[in-house]
Amino acid sequence: MEKLFRYEDLLKFTCGIFEKIGCSEKDAAGAARTLLSADLRGIDSHGIARLPGYVRLWEAKRVNTKAIPKVIHETPSTAVVDGDAGLGLIVATFAIHTAIAKAKEVGTGWVSVQNSNHFGIAGCHALEAVRQDMIGIAMTNASALVAPTFSVERMLGTNPICVAIPAGDEPPFVADLATTTAANGKLEILQRKNELAPSGWIQDQYGNPSRDPHELKTGGALLPLGGDREHGSHKGYALGAIVDIFSAILSGANYGPWVPPFPAYVPMPENMPGKGIGHFFGAMRIDAFRPASEFKMHMDNWIRRFRNAKPANGEKQVLVPGEPERSMELERIQTGIPLWPTVVQELTSLGEKFKTPFEVQ
């Protein structure tokens, strides 16, 4: 059903498209790498499949491909970045590097971003800090698809949080999670397969539990991590709310139901209280707490102890956060990235439109 494509070919194509819509060579290369990191890590919903969506945002004049992000307020350990309505893929890179630079000076750096757009996967940005022996944190708000506990109204995005932590001989710990029971991409997969969703993922427009993966088209909503009150959905809702506030109220971006939508055909919300969408980044230097070698030795010990925890009946092994994505990355670099025929078709059309052929390999 799916066909495999070489990472390098997809990267070249994506980079070419970003250049065609006005990005500088450097920005196009950065945006392409960030976008495709999702495909490499197996988060297919956030990767090259979204390239036509980014282009449509540019066509609708909702994204400025010549943006120059800048720091508009700062202290030694903090900054607010104005993304100049740029591609989040590029703005986020600027922002995490601002956080890293501050951490080098005073131990940690914390950056809230306004006036940005969708930034791809959080993990990609958090891992930038890990390369500098820092803990990396990345989060973003997104347009409202999630109903808070006790509500039928969509008030929050799937608002992901990533925390990436360096280890020694072991690969880094990378927790990258939407604050919902299941991310929207999982519903798309069920729609494609014509299967029902598990209970606890979605509700209908009246707030009743539903298993129909098409429910969001008729006023339904995704549910916060936990699913319902009895299973802790108020905690998932609180986590999504924290992401929203750190990303948008600290920076001056839009929040809650006012966050701009990703699909360019969806009208913008009325009476928006801020600018664009918001992100939040953190970088904490390991040696601002203890010598990096000590920390890494204990991280390796932590990872090995958890990996060797006694498995439940029928399970093979306890997973350390980030392991499945890392295995996927190693595999896909070798064997290629699988794309569904509908995605291939969309990319082919996109290539024709911009005179950048998709399948030349």
Added chain:
Amino acid sequence: MEKLFRYEDLLKFTCGIFEKIGCSEKDAAGAARTLLSADLRGIDSHGIARLPGYVRLWEAKRVNTKAIPKVIHETPSTAVVDGDAGLGLIVATFAIHTAIAKAKEVGTGWVSVQNSNHFGIAGCHALEAVRQDMIGIAMTNASALVAPTFSVERMLGTNPICVAIPAGDEPPFVADLATTTAANGKLEILQRKNELAPSGWIQDQYGNPSRDPHELKTGGALLPLGGDREHGSHKGYALGAIVDIFSAILSGANYGPWVPPFPAYVPMPENMPGKGIGHFFGAMRIDAFRPASEFKMHMDNWIRRFRNAKPANGEKQVLVPGEPERSMELERIQTGIPLWPTVVQELTSLGEKFKTPFEVQ
């Protein structure tokens, strides 16, 4: 069934007991206030009901009531605190004030703590920062009761996270949550009432779903927020893991299955890799990002918009994190704190032992 006690009376009694086990007047007053903040906010499992447990830790020489916490490593925005094996209730206050002082200087402050003990409720410490127009963050690890996804082994504590955020005319946003579906205190209530737990809270020693609230006594485990893999328990597990790593691997405390138990009769784990239990605190000055007045205006807007989100059928209102606890606090200050007969009996015995009568009012 329960009887009401005046807050001031319980505070005076608790303070007296802490003095009798060796705390200075100031430390005893601080520890009592912190402990009872749990009773005021309705988190009865973490309040005065635990006072006999703290005393038993002292009797077992697992807590040093004359501790002097100190900073053992620092940068402008970070510190590691050695709690000197003191009461976490007191060590945590020292640590959050260290974070606040750093935030005053460089915008944010981040403090990881080793060699501590249980610190009461996270919310109490995070709210210290809110009083200074800062976002407050508090988390702690705890002895292992929670099995990671796919495991039967108890590897993590209920590892709570609190994020407290100031608002303007509205009360602060306070999300204070265990990273499990349900905290251990909820099981205790079910045991007392002889009721079954909802599905998704616990598993038996083989990893099968269970509804028996006594399951932890026979090798069962609490489940991470999400309950099972299909409902996102890998996310709850990852959040609990982040709390463990920030609290203990950054600081040099014990982590994972090696965290010392709260009940003094439970033997200490073997081959402990660190000192005591660990906490992590953060303080972020609002005006390190944007003027506090602007931030607060938007927080008020956020809070009101969420409170007015359309309720689901049969629900009254969407709750803003922290509202139920705040209502409880206002009520209990007026009407008193309800205690179960078994708790009253334990406190009476404790009072007799230390010649500090419990019921004189």
